[in-house]
Amino acid sequence: MTRPTTSSTPFPPPPGARAYALRTARGDFAVVDSPAAAGVEVRGVALLLPGFTGSKEDFHRLHGPLAARGYRTVTVDGRGQNESDGPADDESPYAREELAQDVLAQAAALGTPVHLVGHSLGGQIARAAVLLDHAPFLSFTLMSSGPAEISESQKLRVKLLHDALAVMTMPEVWEAIVAMGPPEEVGGPARGFGDPEQLRLRWLNHKPAQLLATGRQLCAEPDRVAELAAVPLPFHVLSGARDDTWPVPLLDEMAVRLRADRTVVPEAEHSPNLDRPLPTARGLADFWDRRRRRD
Template identity: 75%
Template sequence: MSRPPSFTPPPGARAYSLRTGRGEFAVVDSPVADGVVPKGTALLLPGFTGSKEDFNPLQEALSARGYRTVAVDGRGQYESDGPQDDESAYAQAELAQDVLAQAAALGTPVHLVGHSLGGQIARAAVLLDRAPFLSLTLMASGPAQISVSQQQRVKLLRDALAVMSMADVWEAIQAMEPPEETDTGDLDAGLDDQDDLRRRWLGNKPAQLMATGLQLCVEPDRVADLAAVPLPFHVLSGSRDDTWAVSLLDDMALRLRAHRTIVQDAEHSPNTDNPLETARAFADFWDRAEAR
């Protein structure tokens, strides 16, 4: 299970709405630490049922390495607005266009990072237009659909959302899970305080969860398409993962000719399970990409 991050932004970071050509998106923007030579900027995309706060544990360490990091809530995710009921607004191509708009609004080429679902959206953005990106890191994000066990979890969630309110679904999740797993399991959520968790859950638009949950269950293998893009790639995961088998991530890295990092003592959320090692791996990879 992931260790929940704090809801408090890291020192020096600023939470605000990033204005783009496709609307406003809630971000946590962490600048380079005082006295450190700036090296670059990274755009961080969270996973299914997650949010920008999932990257809080990484941002201070990355700031100290010279990287500004901007973690974002996607359309209809937590504090970013989106249609309540229109699933077509959350088609993968639409979300990928949002990422391109976010990168454009930052005004500089960025290192792109996607966690789980965020990795598949990041991949789609790169396949649309690689120009805004200096590199792509796929964190605990596999080549195609999620595991059968996770597909079953998503189906249960989608079935519940079709007939229940978000508040009622939250209560059902709490009743079904043991106390240590009430962060909605390995669907990328995880904040320690239950009030904050509930507030984040209720901030999600049902149509966004329905649409992106289905995407996770039917995503085709697009690794060959991505391998044809001339960018540096990084595949990072924990040493265990029940959303995509680690062996699948190993194979994807080989197919992409990507740098591969396995973070020990981490599962599906290395960013919260072992944030210092994860941040070090990100920065080391970005340093090499910048040197190119």
């Protein structure tokens, strides 16, 4: 399913990590795989899923600090995201359960129970996977990912994107996004790890059908927190101190409902992995370490 990931990729992995196509029972997925640091006790493996319009590169700044804590990290482009292939026009392979089954296949291909982390849309896809089968997972962290549908302001942004995709090509939509202002103000596909050309290439790699299908899901996601709370896994809710997609008080309430550990990263917003990678990595590793001690 995946276009081969080679040394010529415009998205080189961070030092010590390897980019390749992870072979699974549901096709190949582009991943960046970073081992635990040399000389450090290996403490576990984590599978990290990116958000809407995002990619595995959004976690690049987490690999090093998590490796230093003894964790191997595998970040993945989902079906139709960036370097993982998928149909451009058929939305059916991007149904929520299909994407959840992809996550289960990715975990199975790693061959060991993993700590699951999902950012934003990735958190809701990960939640669907956990609700299908929690056995492959040691824990589940929802990173800036809320209990149900996104905020009204973000629904409007998704609608604008969908309207643009209906009448414009992907390169034309990118030009419109860039014309809206600097990345820190525009957000979305204009913001992420990499220079402007890498972000443009990432956008062009995304499949329109994936963006349309998952955008609709974000705008209509039901509250499944009660179902998730019944799953026998340790939960963790991590976010920045400010979030326009799911307000922080809503994330606080979700953590209470899940009886989850809670980490708020100061001076970070919807993408703490990009805004404040060191305290974000510390929050993740501290949670995983606490689980090891309790187990």
